[in-house]
Amino acid sequence: MLIDGLQCGDFRREIFESLRAGGFTCVTNTVEFWGGAINSLDAIADWLDKERANSDLMMICRNVADIHTADKTGKVGVLLGFQNSGMFEGRIRYPELFAQLGVRVAQLTYNIQNDIGGSCYEPHDSGLTRFGREIIGEMNKYGMMVDCSHVGEKTTLDAIEASSKPIAVTHANAGSLMPHFRNKSDTVLKALAESGGIMGLAIYPNITPKEACDSVDGWAEMMARTVDIMGLEHVGVGTDAGHYVGTPELDWMRQGRWTRSDQYGAGAKDRALMPPPPKWLPDISKMGLLPAALERRGFSQEEIHLLTAGNWLRVYEANFG
C-alpha cells in the first residue's frame, strides 16, 4: 500500500493511470484552495462526476474500509481534502455538512490568516482563535482530520493541543533539514508525534532538500532523518505533487483573489515559476521506487509499511475510521 497525504492540481484520467502505475492506494486531493461554500459544493460535485467517469480506475474513499476496498480492487482511492477552510464560510455548523458530503481533511489556513488562525506566511501568527477552537471540535466530532501544513507555528501548536483526535501536517518537511516558512520546527514535529499525529513528507522542490530531490535514496534518507526526530510511527508520505500546475495555476494558488501584488508562495521572486520535478520523480508513477529505497536505507518490511501507509491508516482510523 502507498498512501499520499496530499496532492493537488488537475486530476485527469491520465493522472489516475500514473497513480495506479506508481502503486498509490489512496491520495488526498485538493478540492479547493480559495473557494467559499458554493465553489466548494461545485468542486465536490465535479469530483463525483470524475468518479463516475473513471470508476474503473479510482474511487472516492469515505472511511478506512473504503481505502482497503480500493487496495483490494486495484483502484486509486481519493480522500476529499481542502487546503483551506473557506468552505465553512465562518459557520460553526458547516463541518458537519461538509463531512456528510465526504470531506475528510481540511487545512485550517492556506497562505493567509483567516477566522481560524494564522498562516506560516503571515508575519505574525495569531494562534488558534475562539472560532478555530470550536471548528476543531466540530471536525473532531464529524470525522474531518485537521491539517496544519500551511498553518503558522503557534496556530499549529494550539491546534495539536485543542484537537481531541490526532492531527496531520499532510505535506511539509522538517525545518531542521530544510529551513523554509513552510517546513516545521522540531518543536512542532515533537508535539505532533506526542499527540499521535503524523507529518507527510513532501517532494515539492521549493521545500525539499536538494539531495532528496536528486535521488530516491536521498529522499529515503530525509525520511530516515525525520524518523529520528519524530519516531517511526509519525512519518508518512505527503508529496504535494501538483498535476498540470503551470503558471496560471500557480498564480491562482499564490495570489488567489486576496492581493493585487505578486506573491511567490514557497518560491521567491528569482524563482517564481513552477520548479522542475525532482530528478527521480519526472512523473508520479516513479513513486513506486520508494519502498526499495527505504529497504536499502535499512528499514524492515514492517517499518516500510508504516512509513508508506500504516501510519496514515492509524491517524485516519482515529479521525474517521
Next chain:
Amino acid sequence: MLIDGLQCGDFRREIFESLRAGGFTCVTNTVEFWGGAINSLDAIADWLDKERANSDLMMICRNVADIHTADKTGKVGVLLGFQNSGMFEGRIRYPELFAQLGVRVAQLTYNIQNDIGGSCYEPHDSGLTRFGREIIGEMNKYGMMVDCSHVGEKTTLDAIEASSKPIAVTHANAGSLMPHFRNKSDTVLKALAESGGIMGLAIYPNITPKEACDSVDGWAEMMARTVDIMGLEHVGVGTDAGHYVGTPELDWMRQGRWTRSDQYGAGAKDRALMPPPPKWLPDISKMGLLPAALERRGFSQEEIHLLTAGNWLRVYEANFG
C-alpha cells in the same frame, strides 16, 4: 447639524421620524454584521427600497455634499456602513465594487478575527495582516472610511499607520474613563488624533460610564474628558444606538453563525440581555438635548459644532469628500 458615527438595528419609518425629531443630520447605519457578499448586496438593496419608501424623511448620502443636502432639506441622511468586512469575501477587488454601491464605512473586524486582523474580543490580536494592509489601500483609494471600533488594539494601531486617510473609531469610549474590551486605550486615542482621525463616543450602557448614562450633563462631561485626551478636533458622536434590538437580534450580533456557545458581546453572563436605555435617552429623539449640555459644560458654539458634526465632516471629506 448632528452627525452620528454609528447606529444599528431595524430602521423603521418611526425611527427616521425620531431621528429627525432628535435633530440628526446624518447617521451611519449598520448594513450588515455577519453577511457575506450576497447577503450584503441584498441588505444594500433593502436600503435602496427603504429610501424610496421614506424619501420624504431620509436620503442615502454618498458624499459630504449629500450630507449638506440632507441638512438643507430637513431629511435624515444615512451613510451606508458595515460593522464587519465579510462583504469583501477575502477579495481585494471588492472594496471598489462596494464603494460604487455607496458603502462609505467598513469596520475591519467585528467580534472575531478575520483575514484582515484581530478583534477586541480575541484573546490574541494578530495585528493587521498582509491582506488587511492591501484592503485598507483599496478603501483609501475608493473612498471607504476604515472603522476600528470592535478591532483589537494592535490591529487598530497598525490600521492607523497603514491608512493614508484618517480613520475612525465610530462607536466606543475612552478605556481610561470606562475600562472595557470595547473601549480604547489612551495610546490608541492619541495615535488616532495624531493621524487626523476621530472617535465617536457611545451611549450604549455596557461600554459607557454610569454618570454618562444617567444624565446628558454626565455624557457631556465624558465628552469633555475625552477632548482632554484627544483634542477638540478628534471627538464626535457615535451613539451605537440600536433600534428594536431585542434578545434575538442581540444573539445574532453576538453569536452570528460562528459559535455554538453563548457569547455576551459587550455584556456578560449575569447581564446578558439588552440593557435598558440611558436614563436621559429613553428614545433617540432626546439626543437634541446634547448641544445645550455641551454649552453648560463650557463649550462655545463653534466647539459644539465640531463635536456634534464638524469633526465627522472633516474626516468624511478626507475619505470620500
